[in-house]
Amino acid sequence: MFIPSIGEKMEVAQIIVDVPLMQTDKPFSYIIPEELAALIEVGMRVHVPFGSGNRLVQGIIVGKEEENLNLYEISNLKAINEVLDSTSVLTEEQLWLADEMRHRVFSYKISCLKAMLPSLLNSNYDKVYRDEAGKSWYHSQLTDEEKIDFSKRVRSDQLTVTYLAKSKENRKIEKYIVIPDHKKLALFEVEKRAKKRAEFKSFLLRHFGEKIPIKNLAFSSAQVKFFLAQDLIKIEEVVVSRTQAVFEAVESDEPKALNREQSSAFEKIVREQNPEDLKPFLLEGITGSGKTEVYLQVISHFLEQGKTALMLVPEISLTPQITHRFIARFGDKVAIMHSGLSDGEKYDEWLKIKSGQAKVVVGARSAIFSPVENLGVIIIDEEHESSYKQDSSPRYHARDIAILRAKWHGARLVLGSATPSLESRARAMKGNYELLRLTKRANEKAFLPDVQIVDMRSQINDRSANFSNVLLEKVKEKISKNEQVILMLNRRGYSSFVMCRDCGFVVECPNCDISLTLHMDTRTLNCHYCGHVQGIPQTCPNCQSKKIRYYGSGTQKVQEELEGLLTDVNILRMDVDTTKTKNAHEKILNKFGRGEAQILLGTQMIAKGLDFPNVTLVGVINADTGLNLPDFRASERSFQLLMQVAGRAGRADKKGEVLIQTFNPEHYAIKLAKEQDYEKFYETEMRFRRSLSYPPYYYTVQVMLSHKVEEVAIQKAYEVADLLRHYLSPQAKILGPTARPIARTHNLYHYQILIKYRFENLLEEALNGVLELTQRRENKDLRILIDSEPQNFI
Numbered sequence: 205m206f207i208p209s210i211g212e213k214m215e216v217a218q219i220i221v222d223v224p225l226m227q228t229d230k231p232f233s234y235i236i237p238e239e240l241a242a243l244i245e246v247g248m249r250v251h252v253p254f255g256s257g258n259r260l261v262q263g264i265i266v267g268k269e270e271e272n273l274n275l276y277e278i279s280n281l282k283a284i285n286e287v288l289d290s291t292s293v294l295t296e297e298q299l300w301l302a303d304e305m306r307h308r309v310f311s312y313k314i315s316c317l318k319a320m321l322p323s324l325l326n327s328n329y330d331k332v333y334r335d336e337a338g339k340s341w342y343h344s345q346l347t348d349e350e351k352i353d354f355s356k357r358v359r360s361d362q363l364t365v366t367y368l369a370k371s372k373e374n375r376k377i378e379k380y381i382v383i384p385d386h387k388k389l390a391l392f393e394v395e396k397r398a399k400k401r402a403e404f405k406s407f408l409l410r411h412f413g414e415k416i417p418i419k420n421l422a423f424s425s426a427q428v429k430f431f432l433a434q435d436l437i438k439i440e441e442v443v444v445s446r447t448q449a450v451f452e453a454v455e456s457d458e459p460k461a462l463n464r465e466q467s468s469a470f471e472k473i474v475r476e477q478n479p480e481d482l483k484p485f486l487l488e489g490i491t492g493s494g495k496t497e498v499y500l501q502v503i504s505h506f507l508e509q510g511k512t513a514l515m516l517v518p519e520i521s522l523t524p525q526i527t528h529r530f531i532a533r534f535g536d537k538v539a540i541m542h543s544g545l546s547d548g549e550k551y552d553e554w555l556k557i558k559s560g561q562a563k564v565v566v567g568a569r570s571a572i573f574s575p576v577e578n579l580g581v582i583i584i585d586e587e588h589e590s591s592y593k594q595d596s597s598p599r600y601h602a603r604d605i606a607i608l609r610a611k612w613h614g615a616r617l618v619l620g621s622a623t624p625s626l627e628s629r630a631r632a633m634k635g636n637y638e639l640l641r642l643t644k645r646a647n648e649k650a651f652l653p654d655v656q657i658v659d660m661r662s663q664i665n666d667r668s669a670n671f672s673n674v675l676l677e678k679v680k681e682k683i684s685k686n687e688q689v690i691l692m693l694n695r696r697g698y699s700s701f702v703m704c705r706d707c708g709f710v711v712e713c714p715n716c717d718i719s720l721t722l723h724m725d726t727r728t729l730n731c732h733y734c735g736h737v738q739g740i741p742q743t744c745p746n747c748q749s750k751k752i753r754y755y756g757s758g759t760q761k762v763q764e765e766l767e768g769l770l771t772d773v774n775i776l777r778m779d780v781d782t783t784k785t786k787n788a789h790e791k792i793l794n795k796f797g798r799g800e801a802q803i804l805l806g807t808q809m810i811a812k813g814l815d816f817p818n819v820t821l822v823g824v825i826n827a828d829t830g831l832n833l834p835d836f837r838a839s840e841r842s843f844q845l846l847m848q849v850a851g852r853a854g855r856a857d858k859k860g861e862v863l864i865q866t867f868n869p870e871h872y873a874i875k876l877a878k879e880q881d882y883e884k885f886y887e888t889e890m891r892f893r894r895s896l897s898y899p900p901y902y903y904t905v906q907v908m909l910s911h912k913v914e915e916v917a918i919q920k921a922y923e924v925a926d927l928l929r930h931y932l933s934p935q936a937k938i939l940g941p942t943a944r945p946i947a948r949t950h951n952l953y954h955y956q957i958l959i960k961y962r963f964e965n966l967l968e969e970a971l972n973g974v975l976e977l978t979q980r981r982e983n984k985d986l987r988i989l990i991d992s993e994p995q996n997f998i
């Protein structure tokens with residue numbers, strides 16, 4: 205057949221479509237229609253027809269060029285249907301980052317690209333166009349020609365655009381039940397047989413006068429509807445606002461004169477260097493040594509040079525205290541990014557960054573992707589924190605992305621910690637990072653606190669299950685001196701549950717192999733994995749005994765106990781439950797800062813970043829719970845957490861004390877935390893890692909397979925292990941398959957394989973082979989997750 209070879213010049217775009225599959229994990233060519241040609245840029249989102257049905261899907265333009273196409277090629281190409289943006293939403297750097305990421309995280313390219321966009325742009329939204337006179341049009345209501353015309357007018361600045369999430373209208377709405385009339389409800393007769401209904405009624409009566417959140421309610425929506433229909437309850441909606449009040453009411457703050465160690469670190473970080481010679485800096489500074497002050501001054505330095513800065517902190521420590529310090533220094537040049545913001549707020553901050561108005565971005569993990577141009581420095585505080593690793597696809601580590609971005613910009617990268625991760629410290633020892641040290645507290649009058657271990661095995665205290673006499677007496681002593689106390693309850697892998705005293709039955713989640721957690725405020729049992737909620741049984745479901753007891757030590761329970769043991773004491777509690785609402789964090793810390801409570805009791809949440817001069821005692825109620833987890837980083841995590849929380853004591857001129865209650869006083873992680881000896885811990889732990897071939901001596905990749913039928917999960921896991929053995933060298937160690945420590949969640953059985961390796965040329969190929977398995981029809985119910993350098997083993 206004759207195919208004309210003299211072609212036509214046509215504009216063709218390379219597009220990654222939003223169909224996360226192995227076969228579609230590459231750019232597809234689309235013709236750019238003439239009328240769109242002037243509007244289209246690389247980095248924009250478009251709608252394109254895809255597949256045999258030509259269903260419209262979203263895509264991202266990653267390249268475009270003029271090509272000579274013959275008729276045959278033209279007839280085989282589809283055309284772009286619609287442009288979604290008026291300017292690129294992804295920069296050239298971000299497109300490059302997505303490519304680099306694809307090879308490291310074994311996730312699809314489209315997932316990498318989407319990770320770089322604010323979620324509003326990935327969700328169902330509408331655009332609103334406005335002209336100068338304020339007249340507005342909704343994109344969804346325009347004709348195709350109008351859409352093109354409007355895009356042109358946006359480009360020539362005649363119209364402005366804002367995005368509006370269709371589903372939520374950009375507002376967060378929370379619903380509550382309120383009871384208008386107590387008497388009416390009380391007198392309402394419930395049919396005898398309707399047991400649940402009667403339970404709900406008495407629940408409502410107990411909560412009269414309160415706003416009862418509908419979220420996590422232990423009763424079905426049918427029950428709610430019934431009472432609504434009888435006019436016995438009402439639903440109230442509360443709109444959570446999109447505007448941020450953070451920037452108001454922050455006093456400005458002047459730089460402090462750096463001490464010798466601080467200035468030496470500062471000078472090394474900012475010194476002139478060839479971009480090729482730049483290495484990441486590891487700033488190892490004990491708690492309270494003034495790392496944050498160094499960060500602030502390094503950032504100032506680069507701002508003065510007309511550059512920008514990116515500052516990452518762990519989500520959990522993105523407390524007002526830290527954000528305030530940045531706002532106080534840099535005012536409205538700061539953009540804040542964290543998960544507490546609504547999609548609308550995140551989008552607003554993103555725009556502030558994209559437009560160049562924000563020069564300093566302070567944020568949690570995902571802020572590493574923010575589209576700041578002209579970066580002078582990237583800082584990762586508490587670099588050892590596992591929350592820098594994303595636990596869902598794409599499973600990236602912010603540190604790895606930071607290294608790439610720093611390279612692209614020729615920017616400095618500073619990793620800061622009092623207890624660096626073994627990986628980073630090992631790199632510093634090899635000379636891949638430059639090690640900078642701060643060994644003294646910045647405040648001249650402050651010293652590291654005295655740490656004491658309380659051996660709980662020899663503590664018999666009939667008055668309390670949670671407190672040794674020593675700790676209790678110390679708490680009393682500090683309170684009597686008008687000083688403040690921080691108490692930490694390490695809840696990792698441990699929480700309160702309900703058990704029958706007669707038969708030992710523990711109430712478990714019907715979907716997951718794990719006991720349900722008791723929540724006293726809602727009087728429910730909740731599953732922390734799948735979100736299942738149920739009421740607390742009055743009798744044992746197994747033996748009908750009435751001896752149902754509550755076990756474990758949630759923060760709520762400890763608070764109750766403490767209130768019984770001490771008189772006239774105000775306790776503030778900080779945990780997931782008390783910080784759900786907006787700015788709750790801030791309110792609690794402000795109260796504590798003003799001295800309105802003597803004790804701050806909380807989970808890991810209180811271990812980081814807090815700087816309260818009046819705190820002279822830190823008590824760790826249970827140091828052990830993290831130690832025995834089936835995770836090779838268990839000791840490292842426990843050590844880091846103890847060092848971190850101990851660092852909250854004695855930060856000003858009053859001497860600090862720390863008491864650590866433990867059942868494992870001989871464990872090296874606890875002993876060395878007492879001695880506050882990072883160096884010794886590093887050596888001990890490195891020996892252990894070496895002998896067991898764990899990171900940083902080996903790299904790791906975890907493959908997790910899930911299926912609703914356990915046998916299928918096992919069988920497929922063996923198939924995958926065989927496939928890996930076929931590709932990888934004998935030097936690679938392939939462990940498993942084994943069942944996950946929590947073997948079933950969401951009604952799925954999980955099996956895992958761990959690969960430990962040093963150099964494997966065919967690793968990517970092998971893992972792509974594993975991913976391809978999921979595309980086979982017979983495997984359509986099989987879930988396979990690949991996690992490079994996994995941080996989470998439970």
Ligand SMILES: Nc1ncnc2c1ncn2[C@@H]1O[C@H](COP(=O)(O)OP(=O)(O)OP(=O)(O)O)[C@@H](O)[C@H]1O
Pocket residue numbers: 460461462463466489490491492493494495496497498622646647812813814815851855
């Ligand atoms: N050069 C300095 N002169 C006087 N005070 C300083 C100086 N640098 C820091 N400080 C003060 O010392 C205290 C501890 O400093 P900072 O919070 O920066 O330490 P950090 O190392 O970041 O602490 P952590 O890691 O424990 O959270 C703060 O109150 C800070 O204002």
Ligand SMILES: [Zn+2]
Pocket residue numbers: 713714715716731732733734735736949950
């Ligand atoms: Zn569950």
